[in-house]
Amino acid sequence: MAGVLRADRVWVETFTGLRVTQFARLLRVVRERGGNGTLRGRPWSLLLAERVLMVAVYYRTNLTMRQLGPLFGVSSSAVCRVIQRLGPLLALDPLSRPADAADRLWIVDGTLIPVRDRGVAASSRNYRFSANVQVIVDADSQLVIAAARPVPGTTADAHAWRASGLSELCQGVTVLGDGACLNCGIGVPHRKRPGRPLLRGEEDGNAEHRRVRARVEHVIGRLKNYKILRDCRQRGNGLHHAVQAVAHMHNLALAP
Incomplete structure (x- = not known):
């Protein structure tokens, strides 16, 4: 063979x-x-x-x-x-702040990855022991810019983002996130307030925000075509190495 x-x-x-x-x-x-x-x-x-x-x-x-x-x-x-x-x-090459940062649009999202090592996982909302990994994707090219180290799956996305250190990479870049990243310094949808419905312009803005942010979910779905990210049996840093390698191979697969 x-x-x-x-x-x-x-x-x-x-x-x-x-x-x-x-x-x-x-x-x-x-x-x-x-x-x-x-x-x-x-x-x-x-x-x-x-x-x-x-x-x-x-x-x-x-x-x-x-x-x-x-x-x-x-x-x-x-x-x-x-x-x-x-x-x-x-592993994916570490990136520095891009020269054309003002013209970039990046999207961040967290994903839960089932992992057997209880030292890096926690019983999460997907009813499995999982780790939370924050991923940044370029909106235009759909390349993975960076992926943070895994944290226990019970960690809120906002806390995982602040602890990841990825915000330093995003200085000067427009970054979109979901509603879980409120007060993280990135663009999030408008929120409904008690007794205050969304205005027409805010509803349209949220619709456009969802349309663009869906790209990061598509990328994460393609990353999980590598089945190591559906049930990781590696211990210690094994999941982190797997995420970095899969992101690297994903970027290579998009290259001409």
Whole structure:
């Protein structure tokens, strides 16, 4: 089976959601970040391309390590070591404040990701142990700008946003959020007050706000095509690394 994975580009595109040229860019990033280095002990039995493919397949399919081992012709413990070694190297590049910040429109939203590690999760409103992850998306390109570290799923979106540190990245950029981000310094819908219905202009503004903000929900839906974000079995920083890697692959998939 490993020979098929090396030879047939269809396997790469099917199991990762990336075209071969896009996967090559991901491979180049991992190589530049030192992914080709060896740990103490025996050298890797798989080429770097195969190891990166293994991590991408793991995030895309959420197969267990016992299932991935025979697919790549290695042991499940080797799969675990590869994921732990290369997973952080697939992360989204950290961004600085854009030069054309005044012309940008970004959208932020929080999403709940089921995770097995009770240290980073809490019983949430989706009736599962989940973590809250704040995601910023560019409204025009629908690229993921940044994703915050996970916090327990019981954390309110406003508190998660303030604790994420992402507000510093958004200086000078127009950012939209939902009603849960009130008093966070970003654009939110008009709220009804007791005894004061919304004015006509405010209703129209809310309708336009919903139309634009729906783009971030579409992006989050596409991120969750990577099944690791539907039931993450990783512990510790594993979920954070998975979110960053999935965001990176999502951006590569949108690239020409």
